[in-house]
Amino acid sequence: MATxxxxxxxxxxHADPLTGLLPVLRSxxxxxxxxxxxAVRLWRRNIQLRVVATTLLMSLGVVLLLGVVVIGQxxxxxLDAKRQTAQSQAVGGFTVAKENARDGTENxxxxxxxxxxxxxxxxxxxxxxxxxxxxxxxxxxxxxxSSAQEQTLSAKADSPGTHGPRGxxxxxxxxSVPEDLRQAVDERSDVFERYTSMKSxxxxxxxxxxxxxxxxxxxxxxxYQLYYLFPFDQEEKTLGLVKGTLATAxxxxxxxxxxxxxxxxxxxxxxxxxxxxxxxxxxxGRLQERMKVTGEDDIARLGESFNKMAQTLHVKIQQLEDxxxxxxRFVSDVSHELRTPLTTVRMAADVIHExxxxxxxxxxxxxxxxxxxxxxxxxxxxxxLEISRxxxxxxxLEAEPIDLRDVVRRVVDGAEPLAERKGxxxxxxxxxxxxxxxxxxxxxERVLRNLVVNAVEHGEGxxxxxxxxxxxxxxxxxxxxxxxxxxxxxxxxVFNRFWRADPARARTTGGTGLGLxxxxxDARLHGGWLQAWGEPGGGSQFRLTLPRTGADSLRGSPxxxxxxxxxxxxxxxxxxxxxxxxxxxxxxxxxxxxxxxxHGLPAPRFAAPAIPAMPLTAPRPPxxxxxxxxxxxxxxxxxxxxxxxxxxxxxxxDEAREDED
Numbered sequence: 001m002a003t004x005x006x007x008x009x010x011x012x013x014h015a016d017p018l019t020g021l022l023p024v025l026r027s028x029x030x031x032x033x034x035x036x037x038x039a040v041r042l043w044r045r046n047i048q049l050r051v052v053a054t055t056l057l058m059s060l061g062v063v064l065l066l067g068v069v070v071i072g073q074x075x076x077x078x079l080d081a082k083r084q085t086a087q088s089q090a091v092g093g094f095t096v097a098k099e100n101a102r103d104g105t106e107n108x109x110x111x112x113x114x115x116x117x118x119x120x121x122x123x124x125x126x127x128x129x130x131x132x133x134x135x136x137x138x139x140x141x142x143x144x145x146s147s148a149q150e151q152t153l154s155a156k157a158d159s160p161g162t163h164g165p166r167g168x169x170x171x172x173x174x175x176s177v178p179e180d181l182r183q184a185v186d187e188r189s190d191v192f193e194r195y196t197s198m199k200s201x202x203x204x205x206x207x208x209x210x211x212x213x214x215x216x217x218x219x220x221x222x223x224y225q226l227y228y229l230f231p232f233d234q235e236e237k238t239l240g241l242v243k244g245t246l247a248t249a250x251x252x253x254x255x256x257x258x259x260x261x262x263x264x265x266x267x268x269x270x271x272x273x274x275x276x277x278x279x280x281x282x283x284x285g286r287l288q289e290r291m292k293v294t295g296e297d298d299i300a301r302l303g304e305s306f307n308k309m310a311q312t313l314h315v316k317i318q319q320l321e322d323x324x325x326x327x328x329r330f331v332s333d334v335s336h337e338l339r340t341p342l343t344t345v346r347m348a349a350d351v352i353h354e355x356x357x358x359x360x361x362x363x364x365x366x367x368x369x370x371x372x373x374x375x376x377x378x379x380x381x382x383x384x385l386e387i388s389r390x391x392x393x394x395x396x397l398e399a400e401p402i403d404l405r406d407v408v409r410r411v412v413d414g415a416e417p418l419a420e421r422k423g424x425x426x427x428x429x430x431x432x433x434x435x436x437x438x439x440x441x442x443x444x445e446r447v448l449r450n451l452v453v454n455a456v457e458h459g460e461g462x463x464x465x466x467x468x469x470x471x472x473x474x475x476x477x478x479x480x481x482x483x484x485x486x487x488x489x490x491x492x493x494v495f496n497r498f499w500r501a502d503p504a505r506a507r508t509t510g511g512t513g514l515g516l517x518x519x520x521x522d523a524r525l526h527g528g529w530l531q532a533w534g535e536p537g538g539g540s541q542f543r544l545t546l547p548r549t550g551a552d553s554l555r556g557s558p559x560x561x562x563x564x565x566x567x568x569x570x571x572x573x574x575x576x577x578x579x580x581x582x583x584x585x586x587x588x589x590x591x592x593x594x595x596x597x598x599h600g601l602p603a604p605r606f607a608a609p610a611i612p613a614m615p616l617t618a619p620r621p622p623x624x625x626x627x628x629x630x631x632x633x634x635x636x637x638x639x640x641x642x643x644x645x646x647x648x649x650x651x652x653x654d655e656a657r658e659d660e661d
Contacts, residue, residue, distance in 0.1 A: 048262070048269045055261035056254060063250035067243075074242050078235045082210060083193070089139065090212035090228040091191065093131045097226055100127055101219050120218045124166060132168030139230045140198070142166065142173040146186055146215065146223040170201035177211065177227055185215045185225050198229045208232045271299045275306055287314040338381060342374070349374050386518055397440050397525050399550060404435040404444070404468055404477060411448045412466065415456055423461040426452065430468035437475045438549045443522040447530065448477060450515040451542045455481035462539070471558035476545045478559045486534025494532050495520045529554060533561045535568075 043050060100123075124143055132141040143166040165173035176198045184192055191214045197206035213227035274291055281289040290310060293303040353371045356364040412426045419426050448466075455464045462482035469476050486494065493499055498513040516530075523530035526546050534540030545557040562569070 047272075048265045051265045052258055052261045056258045059254045059257040060250075063254055067246045067250055070246060071239070071243060075239055078238060082230060082232065082235055086139070086210050086212055086228065086230045087191070087193065089135065089230075090193075090214075093141070093228060094191070094214050094216065094226060096131065097127055097216050101217055103219075120220055120222065121164070123219060124224065128166045128168055136169070139228050140167060140169040140171045140200075142168075142171055142177060142227040142229060144173055144177060144182065144225040144227070146225060171229060172199045172201075173227075175199045176206075176209075176229060177213070177225075181211065181213060182225060185213050186223075189215045196229075198231055208236070268299065271303060275303070278306075278310070282310060282313070287317060334384075336385075342377065342381065346374055346378070380514075384514070386514075397443070399438050399440055399526075401436055401438050402441045402444070404437060404475060405431045407441060407445050407448060408466055408468065408477065411445060411452050414449060415452045418453060419456050419464070422456055422459065424456055424459050425463045426456070426466060427463055428466045428468075435468045435470050435475055436548070437470075437546050439526055439546055440522075443525065444544075444546070447519040447522050447544055448479070450519050451479040451544070454515070455479050455483075455540075455542075458483040459539070460484065467559060469558040470548070472556075473548045473552035474545055474554055474557060475548055476543055476557045476559040478541055478543045478563075480539065480541045480563055482539035485536050485538050486532065486540050487536055491532040491534060495530070527554065529557070531561050533563070533566075535566060538567050 128141045128143050132139075135141075145164060167173040167176075176196065178194065178196055181192060181194050181196075191212060193210060193212045196209055196211045198209035198211070199206045209229050209231045211227055211229050213225055215223055216226050217223055271291070278289045278291055287310070290307045291303040293300050293307065349367075349370050352367045356367040359367065408428060408431065412428065415426060452464065452466065459481040460483040465478075465480040467478045467480070495516050497517045520530045523544060523546070527550065528544065528546040530542070530544050532540060532542050541561070541563050543557060543559055543561050545554060545559075547554055
């Protein structure tokens with residue numbers, strides 16, 4: 001049943017239309033990013049590609065910058081040369097026009113036919129044609145009448161004394177000369193120049209040109225305007241040639257630099273890639289792999305150092321393997337060899353223990369201590385033998401369908417005497433329905449017995465809660481106590497062999513320190529998880545998660561590793577209450593359900609916080625976290641069909657996490 005907080009979230013989600021669009025937007029973003037993922041992955045993993053691409057981009061930037069600077073310098077040089085040439089030619093033409101005007105004035109004073117000599121139109125046409133004849137294709141000449149002359153003679157443009165617009169080479173005089181330049185020439189008799197667009201019969205849309213003009217006088221002393229127009233067609237061709245040359249050279253330089261960078265980086269990256277591949281092979285156990293070393297440069301010295309390191313690691317690993325093999329063999333041999341004398345000592349101790357009533361009190365007490373220590377000695381031998389089987393890879397799993405409720409009941413019944421001495425109760429939740437799983441009942445019972453006994457022993461007299469749940473392809477059993485708890489970082493070290501949270505703390509049951517390490521090996525043998533959570537002063541919770549069948553793969557657990565009554569969850573619930581959430585916003589505020597089985601134990605001295613029963617089904621189990629496999633990362637991935645026996649082989653932690661993901 002959904003809590004009030006969840007109902008409010010659902011209502012707000014339906015009330016806000018933008019909330020419904022968020023999943024659609026996320027899907028669109030993921031769909032758009034999917035085609036780019038291979039390229040991004042290649043970019044992140046290939047250092048050679050990154051270096052070459054960076055070199056190409058930087059080279060392209062340098063070439064572009066250099067091209068802009070060079071083209072600017074060439075353009076400015078061409079313009080300056082054009083201006084100087086234009087001024088020189090124009091000034092020379094203006095001088096010739098002045099001399100012709102003087103010659104025409106003298107001839108007009110002594111000539112017989114004054115009308116022909118005073119025909120300025122013919123004289124102006126001859127002047128324009130004569131000046132333009134020496135500069136065909138280089139410049140054009142335009143003659144325009146002065147503003148003062150454009151009065152009543154516009155209807156007689158070709159009559160004597162009229163300065164109509166004239167141009168050479170098909171230039172359009174009035175369209176090619178800007179109006180402001182004409183006004184400036186009228187006002188002063190200086191030489192003016194300006195950039196303009198020269199329009200002609202061949203180029204009606206205009207082309208860039210430099211125009212140089214001056215106000216002059218004809219043989220009759222009337223003013224007119226004479227202009228030289230210098231097109232930039234040759235300069236544009238030269239500038240285009242320079243641009244093409246720079247572009248071709250730039251592309252060639254960029255490609256050449258890219259090829260050089262590729263070759264240079266390849267010389268450096270290839271040994272690094274080889275070292276990475278050999279490192280992966282060494283990590284996979286192929287300790288004979290070595291790098292090929294050629295030359296005497298830094299890369300060669302790196303390869304030699306790498307080979308020396310690999311050789312040293314190979315020797316050290318072999319030594320450690322030999323030592324570990326000897327230790328395992330020693331433990332196994334000693335455990336087996338000690339059974340014979342231990343049996344003899346046990347028989348003698350049993351005789352002494354049965355006759356302790358006839359001894360004096362000190363001797364009787366010694367007989368009891370001897371009996372207890374022999375029990376602990378036998379337990380330690382059994383644990384050592386079991387550990388040696390796991391180390392040797394000889395552990396076998398006799399899996400069969402079982403009901404975890406029966407296993408939990410046997411464990412609780414066996415732990416009741418210890419719970420009575422501690423003043424605790426063992427409360428079982430989730431046993432209303434069958435919780436079936438394909439597992440080895442003996443090993444699962446050993447794991448749960450270890451967890452329950454530890455919870456009672458460290459529970460400080462509080463209740464111990466055992467919860468069962470199943471969802472999807474997984475079943476879980478969680479054991480919760482409210483004792484001293486675990487400090488940060490101890491949740492994974494607790495599974496180490498012979499590890500104790502408080503070495504000074506006395507053991508009531510005389511444990512060997514191997515229980516949890518054997519328990520986690522049993523969990524891995526089933527392909528399951530054994531995880532721990534705890535907080536100082538807030539107790540701890542151990543969770544055993546098993547696949548329902550040997551063919552299933554765990555992706556989550558139906559029981560949360562951190563209980564809902566943890567300090568952090570209580571603070572979170574308190575914060576929600578302060579923000580105006582209803583009192584039933586979280587499961588912490590709900591009353592604890594009645595225990596399914598209290599086993600007739602007395603009430604505890606301190607009431608433990610109420611814990612609601614966990615749901616038996618979950619719509620979507622949470623994803624497995626990386627801490628799901630504490631220890632060395634070994635995991636069961638094989639299952640022998642039809643035999644009920646599972647064999648194990650270790651995998652790396654990364655492979656295990658990939659299986660979970």
